[in-house]
Amino acid sequence: MQQTTIQKTVKCSGIGLHSGRRVELAIRPADVDTGIVFVLHDDNGTRFLTPNPNNVVGTGLATTLGQGNDTIGTVEHLMATLRGLNIDNVQIDVSGGEVPIMDGSAASFVFLLKSAGIRKLGKPRRMFMLTKSFEYRDGEKSIKARPYDGFRVDYTIEFDHPRIGTQTMRFELTPESFSAEVAKARTFGFLRDVEYLQKNGLALGGSLDNAVVLDEYGVVNGEGLRFEDEFVRHKILDFIGDMSVSPLPLMGHFEVRCSGHAFNNAFLRELTENGAQYLRTVEAEEAVPVQAAACQEQDVAGMPVLA
Known part of the structure; x- marks a missing residue:
């Protein structure tokens, strides 16, 4: 499987979840082995941020990347879409300090990137393949x-709310399943x-236009x-983006x-x-099928306010 980029630059704008202000985004083609690169534009000039687990500096309401004093918020839905559509190399220009929340899903980013078209590049995709099982646990939380x-x-969630309750879903990621089953x-x-939150100056861009809001009884x-x-579908979308x-x-x-x-x-x-203990770097065609066992555990309360 070859690395990919998009065929042309695409742009969009919308409201920032954190600031409530208008923010702008442009996604541009990039060369082989560039990866995903965010470019922050503001009054102080232009800086580059590369996604990395250690560059995640905020997880309240959404995932925020940062380096020094530079941050770009609400990246998870766009990152999930790039992964879901198998797009490896792009430059993402951000004005306003965060990716627009759009309608609270990844549907707009799917439309945008499919409109741009996907182009194969002349080098195989490299991936991390798990070589043995790994568990991370903290009290009731585990992956x-x-x-x-x-x-x-x-993924299983359990909320003490009449409209949610317990929801379980198994999801296999492909471009088709991502677009149809979780992106929306x-x-x-x-x-x-x-x-x-809004009374305290947080989530100023949150509204019924970009989130499912529940009162004590329903939606x-x-x-x-x-x-x-x-x-539960949105929790899977967030998980893909965070990974x-x-x-x-x-x-x-x-x-x-x-x-x-x-x-x-x-x-x-x-x-x-x-x-070094758990991962091996492979080119996509090197992967060998491994039978995975079914999930038998359930998620419970303790989710963030905005999932």
């Missing part, structure tokens, strides 16, 4: 990873928490849900319990820091 030729997620799933939060949004299990800050795309079967942005990043840091 179990095991060797697998692909990217599979078993929106971020979600609870009305009482959103009101508190506040007039249009309702896009999927009956939209909540995509790995230096190379990961292959594995992941059983996720009680996780969120912060725990996802802690797991990925631990895994990559111990990569």
Whole structure:
């Protein structure tokens, strides 16, 4: 499987989740082995940020990349889309300090990147393949990873809310499944928490236009849900995005319990820091199928306010 980039530059703008201000984004083609590179534009000039587990400096409400005083927020949905569509090399220009939240899902980024077109490059894709099982646990939170030729997620959530309850989904990542099964799933939060955050100057861009909001009894949004299990689908979308800050795309079967942005990043840091024990760098066609066991665990409460 060859590395890829996009065929042409595409642009969009929207509201920033954190600031509530208009932010702009341009995604440009890049050469082989460039990887994903963010370019921050502001009054202080132009700086470059490369996704890496150790460059994640914020996980409140969303995933924020940073280096020194420079930060770019809300990167996870765009990162998930690049991984989901198998796009390896792009330059992402950001004005306004964060990626626009759009409608709270990855659907707009799928449309944008498919509109740009995908172009193969003249070098094989390199990936991280798990060589043996790895588990990261902190109290009730855990992520179990095991060797697998692909990217599979078993995710269960459990919320003490009449509209969510327990939801479980097994997901196998391909460009087709990403677009159809998880890209349209929106971020979600609870009305009482959103009101508190905004009163304290946080999540200023959050609204019914870019999140599923729940009161004590059900969904506040007039249009309702896009999927009956939209909540667990969005948690899988976030997980894909958070794993995509790995230096190379990961292959594995992941059983996720009680996780969120912060725990996802802690797991990925631990895994990559111990990569000599658990990871092998391969070219895509070298991967060997490995049978993955089914998930038998459940996620429980303790998720972030905005999932």
